[in-house]
Amino acid sequence: SLSSTMESLEDTFRSLSIARRLQPDDPSYILDLALPPGAHSSTSAPGSDLLAACCSNHAVRLHSRETLRGCGEFQGHTGAVFGVRFSSSSRDLLYTGSTDGTLRCWDARRPGSAAARVFRSDPGHSYCSFDVSCNDRLLCAGTEQVGEDSFLVFWDTRMVGDGGAEAEDKQDQLLGVYSESHSDDITAVRFHPSQADRLVSGGTDGLVNVFDLSLGREDDALIATCNCDSSASSLCWSVSTSDAPSSLSWYPCWTEGMGLGAWRPVAGLWVAPLGPLIGGHLRVTSDLCLTGADQDQLLCLSHDEGLHLWDLSRLDSDDPFTLLSSADARSLVSLPGAAPLDYFVGGTWLEDTGHLFIMGGSHDGELHLLECSGSGLKLMTSLRGGHSATVRCFQWDPVSGALLTGGEDGELLQWRAGAEEIGVGGGRGSLKAGSSMQLKTKAHRKPVSRRDKKQAA
Helix, strand or coil, X not given: CHHHHHHHHHHHHHCEEEEEEECCCCCCCEEEXXXXXXXXXXXXXXXXXXXXXXXXXXXXXXXXXXXXXXXXXXXXXXXXXXXXXXXXXXXXXXXXXXXCCCEEEEECCCCCCXXXXXXXXXXXXXXXXXXXXXXXXXXXXXXXXXXXXXXXXXXXXXXXXXCCHHHHCCCCCEEEEECCCCCCCEEEEEECCCCCCEEEEEECCCEEEEEEHHHECHHHHEEEEEECCCCEEEEEEEEEECCCCCCCECEXXXXXXXXEEEECEECCEECCCCCCCCCCECXXXXXXXXXXXXXXXXXXXXXXXXXXXXXXXXXXXXXXXXXXXXXXXXXXXXXXXXXXXXXXXXXXXXXXXXXXXXXXXXXXXXXXXXXXXXXXXXXXXXXXXXXXXXXXXXXXXXXXXXXXXXXXXXXXXXXXXXXXXXEECCCCCCCXXXXXXXXXXXXXXXXXXXXXXXXXX
């Protein structure tokens, strides 16, 4: 049962200890971690034995998920690499985003090779967030503010050729941009884990926008705006959905001559597209709705440690959709021994147990695993003796029952229940005095207010 699975996970968390510690000779900050498809559900095949990490020296490193030993790296970005994602459908494809104005796709089977694909937009764009849709068809990046505008940029991953100078000069894969929903840097972008046309974005303007991309133009696609009252740091979906598509649901697809459009399953058949996704209106009927969902929640963490949890399944009802909101969520949990909770690393949704977890920490490296729900935060366990500086990223690997963490001490750690530590790699080198990737804490230029949700016509 779900409750027994949760109890087992709680026992696992409480008995976590360091299993392996990777101490590279040149310990750049580890800024983000990614696991390949099949690694986020204990019922799925293990897939690839790879773990990807992006670092403050602009490199993207590959490690063995089991042993943490290095398997090679990719070089090519000329600016800070702020994020890394595996393709949802292929463990061989790896996407990275950088402030150098490119997203890049790498062949994980060929460490050291040039990027297989390069995605660009306007030369003046510098990206600070990105994500890839669950069907791998769309890439979206959020830009820093350019003049008075900030942009959500969209690409079709199937419309770009090989990497290299020729590919870098082309923008044929660019679908278009949204430019009116944010007024400052777009610091977080996240596609829905099972609905390819659902996207959320957050920025330093304090807004978190929810889009249904199947509705086409930006004004129509923006279905809700939430106010997090501060600069959004990270977004995490907390969902539980049925595998069977609703007969009233719309799904994006690419069609010859029509571009990116919306299709609808009717009696087991897919009917014709209704129009392009970006650049024109979709003619939709009043029966447009989302795939049936038992839970469709969104977690937002801010750069000043605020926390907001919204139930987006209530957007079409009169019920309030804010489940939990705190300007400083560190006050929501008491730690034993007056231990400090200085910051939040991020959140993760554990599908097998149906629970949302947040990792917090202290600047000296201590970590705290917290369960998050509408009733508040609950301490699951604290992890000590691991990192010696701020932790930037983590991944939970349910296949092997391991927690993976990386941070500003340059170390990559693997935590397992009842483990004894095994050292990996070289000795500890001199740590860098400063990070090449600083969190943005720009002041808001004007107050923001909650925007009325929009309905499909």
